[in-house]
Amino acid sequence: MLSRIESRLRRWRRHFSRSEWMAKLLKLSRSDSHPNDHGLILIQIDGLAYPQLQKALANRKMRFLRRLIRKEHYHLQHLFPGVPSTTPAVQAELFYGVRAIVPAFGFMMRETQELVRMYDPKTATRVEEKLKACHTEPLLRGGSCYLSLFRAGTEDGEAHFCPASQGWGPALRDAGPITVLLVLLSNLWGFVRTGTLLLIESVLALVDSVRGIIAGQDLWRELMFVPTRVAVTILMRELCTFGVKIDIARGLPIVYVNFLGYDEQSHRRGPGSAFAHWTLKGIDNAISRVWRAAHRSQRRHYDVWIFSDHGQEYAQPYQERYGRSLADALAEVLAELPAKAQGFRSSGHQGVQLQRARLFGSEWIEKMIPSDQGETVHSESPLALAALGPVAMLYNVRLNGCSRADIARAVVEKAGVPLVLYKNGEGPDAPVAGWHLSGAVQLPRDGPRLLGDDHPFRDETAADLAQLCRHPDAGDFLMFGWCAGQEPMTFAVENGSHGGPGPNETNGFTLLPADIHTPAKGFWRAEDLRRAAHQFLQDSRLALPSPRSVGARTLRIMTYNVHSCLGMDGKYAPGRIARIIARYQPDVVALQELDVSRARSGGVDQAQQIAHYLEMEFQFHPAIHLEEERYGDAILSHLPMRLIKKGTLPGPPGLGSPGFLPGLNEPRGAVWVEITHNGEKIHLINTHLGLSKSERLRQIEALLGPRWLANPRCKDPKVLMGDFNTLPNSVEYNRLARRLHDAQLHAPGHRALGTFPSRMIQVRIDYVFIERHIRVTKIQVPRTELTRLASDHLPLIVDIELPLTSHNPC
Incomplete structure (x- = not known):
């Protein structure tokens, strides 16, 4: 129900989206993509060194990036831009995989004996011709770019504010007066906001210029820097953000944008100056708007990757x-x-x-x-x-x-x-x-x-x-x-410079989702980002994270009702569920509400597909089996796994033989496996109980009885987990709690967290119950944008430590 409501709201929002209307008004083409196709937004913060980003995060100048690290499973890592530590060298390596295409930002072309700089359109075009001659696939083919020195495979009209195509693309330049008026009216608030920011920045720029003149700087250059500073740090940033959001609405596969404001101020006043760090607040806000637009997209599953091309030295x-x-x-x-x-x-x-x-x-x-x-x-x-x-x-x-x-x-x-x-x-x-x-x-x-x-x-x-x-x-x-x-x-x-071998200018950063593999050398280069981007866009398999560093007796268990992999955006996306699982690296995963060969979810075997993505084995039990369509629960693991039992649980009193019945009488089941972990055996049961109280009580009695948990084959240690559809103060819950421990109540220093509904957490109905002698070391209920979107439940993750001696027979 909740997913249907949110899906409708999203469709209505899309109908009234300014970005969607801008794309229509400007007659921009749309991508012919499937809603589950991957898309990638590459955001470059020009000139921001790793240490300066750390300083900005500590001083709360970049609150949104801080949130990505703390709540959205992003990892901050180092990027080595190489020498020369300049934008053209890094962009050439990123877009074409060619290192050090130019020796510096300004140099002499030996062929022509001309002294050139890379902002010159002719120079940028000639250098890109050399890159094309290397016969590598341009990274941005089919996409768009903003403030790039190279087109990088983008089609005509998709390179904006670049040396070879100064200004916006032809769609806006060639628009008629009526179209321009409609664009202005539909984005009136955005233009008012931008105008206000321009006014504030103009005042700050004048104050900064007066200080520079008092400090002995050149009067004319200080005065000239006022309009250019305002143009680059505010106007260009806002126009680029506006354009990127339109391209997301169009469903372009890859979009690159370079925010120049910090680098501009850093050159002028120094990389750690108050004015340089002031611009980071605006950049942070622009990134947040792009990120939200990307995660609301109905045309693709977008990732947002943030990085810098180099740092700067005080000089x-x-x-x-x-x-x-x-x-x-x-x-x-x-x-x-x-x-x-x-x-x-x-x-x-x-x-x-x-x-x-x-x-x-x-x-x-x-x-x-x-x-x-x-x-x-x-x-x-x-x-x-x-x-x-x-x-x-x-x-x-x-x-x-x-x-x-x-x-x-x-x-x-x-x-x-x-x-x-x-x-x-x-x-x-x-x-x-x-x-x-x-x-x-x-x-x-x-x-x-x-x-x-x-x-x-x-x-x-x-x-x-x-x-x-x-x-x-x-x-x-x-x-x-x-x-x-x-x-x-x-x-x-x-006062700030880059291009050489200094420790700050060669110390950029990447801020990527944690499941994007870090290179084996422990840091990134632009060519590594290029490979990762190609893999993300083209490879259907996930790049699995490196194994967790854990104790020999520690086991991570996840239980997750995936709602047939139907997200709150109305998309059936098993790959999205698999990605969430991969981010938290569980040893065992209990999934409820999986579709297998059902028409509504595209006829795919969701259990098999998720296991394939994660390189895990699985055991699936169909609670509902209607002709070729099945629906049920599964346990997945990368550890050795043996199926003990799977079967149907009792229905409500008076129900006849199990079968597919609508509403409250939907059949329920359980699956029981034995896992071997570092020589120890552990028994795990995954279930999904019914919606009526009487039904749940019968099912709990069955699970606690001789067919399941009281079965002589169900040796300690044992775990019961799943979606129990009952609250912690219910009779059903108390019946279970007299026999097993609720893991959330036995984790040191942990306050029990709800798991449903994912958008506005109200209740706790997903549980992991454990034997009393099993110790809980950690609990996670990830509430990220991705987990809140992928299902109507949040996953529950429990780290347990197996007892020193088990009762398993040798």
Whole structure:
């Protein structure tokens, strides 16, 4: 009844959904998917390091993400972005499986000798052509993306606010005035809310700019940062959230969105600054709205995965530390060596903050924001410098008999650069050498000394640094603003930087459901996320969690009325039930209300399908058997299992031979198995009792009698579990409690929790009854969005510790 009511409510909500109407108004296509197909939302929080996320969680800046970890079975783990620790490198690895496609965010293309940055549409397109030439399957094929540097397989019109397609897709750009008016009217509250946020953020941005000017920052850049900050942190975030919700309503298989606000503020004020962390509150709210839309979808079962592409280091600009630009310092150094050249080309030393607003694609933004993409040309010399963030690269250096080691040493000693590396030879495996304040270095041999013992990914970073120096588009000399023992330095005008090997910039995070397998190495890379995403979208089998670490005598039991796998959203989804079970890793599962070959649930064998997903054996008893259709209960386990008995329980007084009768007279049954766990045998009985009191009393007497629990074959330890359809103060319950212990009342420090109905828990009718000498160590009644959606009951999970000596015969 409750599921039917909620299913109807969901259908009505869908009819009046703004996202659904937007998709219709804009004439956007819908996915031809089955409601049980998987879908995936990838949310990237640009530039947020693992330690900064921990700080934000502790300070309650990200309450929704905190809830995901505490209540929704999400696990927070480390992500190593590799070196360079930049967005294009991570996105290329995620979307195409290609590591380090570019050596930095700004670099020189050797083929054309152009100094480029990845926000340039032509540059992003050319780099993606190289990725396509690798002939790997783009991750986002058939989906959409927001604020991505690459299209990643999305169709025309599905890449939004990207360099190659600035602004929203053509559906909104080409919409007529009536359509635009309807869009505005139907989302009036959303636009009022966004306008209010824009006003608040504008005031905060002005206050922040005044502080920056007082602190000595450039007046013009501070004033220009006000509108771009508001545009990127608020307007772009809200538009992207709006678009993602529409794409969820359309049922697209995969959607990627990148929230830039934190990275924008972090570059400007530092990764731990109050203004940077302020933006995390808005991002957290946007994620919560996307997550709720995903879990209400009628077209797919969506997962929401959250991650960052890299972190940032607090850094002092080179120009601020030394009073001159890196280009000027290098010109002076080279002038004193035989390798001197007449002038150079430089990509400048400004950051990228003012350029991101160009992704809106508006002409007034193009006019308002001065381009920072062009080169600074001091002569016709081929010598070129690409300096951005903590990495700078010097190209086309003519040695003129001077050794590379001499040049690297001079740059370190006279220009004050902490570390200079270079490829010492030709070929893909050429050795990598360099100079450090302590003298000559080689990689990977000196990686531990350069990176320090506290670096979270020391060996991996050292290996990536060596490969970076061998990159076809890397400079002849690579200069780094950070190494162990040195204060971080950036070659751009910014207070937070990334791109190099620092311990924070190479320490991203993932926040994924716990049943998504962590790589064996214990942390993620973007290529691991790519593999996991492909498996999630394409593989019908679950990625089972690693085995629990438990004591030899500990057994985890779950009882769960799955309501024919019919969720509160009206979907029959055995895979969803299996996923819930997999998350909690029980040793034994007792399931009630399973359909086998019933037309209403698609004709599938739900017991067999769930067992197949979980790689478990099962025993099923059909309480109802009508021609080919069956309905009943099952016990599943990965442990050795032997069927002892399965059978029908007595019906109400006066009922004749068992058969299918509607309403209260529905037949009931039980299934009894023997499990072997670490050499010990335990007997378990799963049942589902009737709806009338008299019927339940007869069934309980039968279960306590010589055919079941009092049977000589039913040795201790023994467990009786299932849906008893009775309350703890009832006569039926007390009859059972005189013989067995209610596990929920015998767990230390535990308050008994209800299991029904799943949406608004009121009563306790699902139980695990145990022998009195069995000790209960833990109870769980998971009340997550998934468990509240998948059935009208919640699962009850009981960890028991078997007695030191059992009464089982040898």
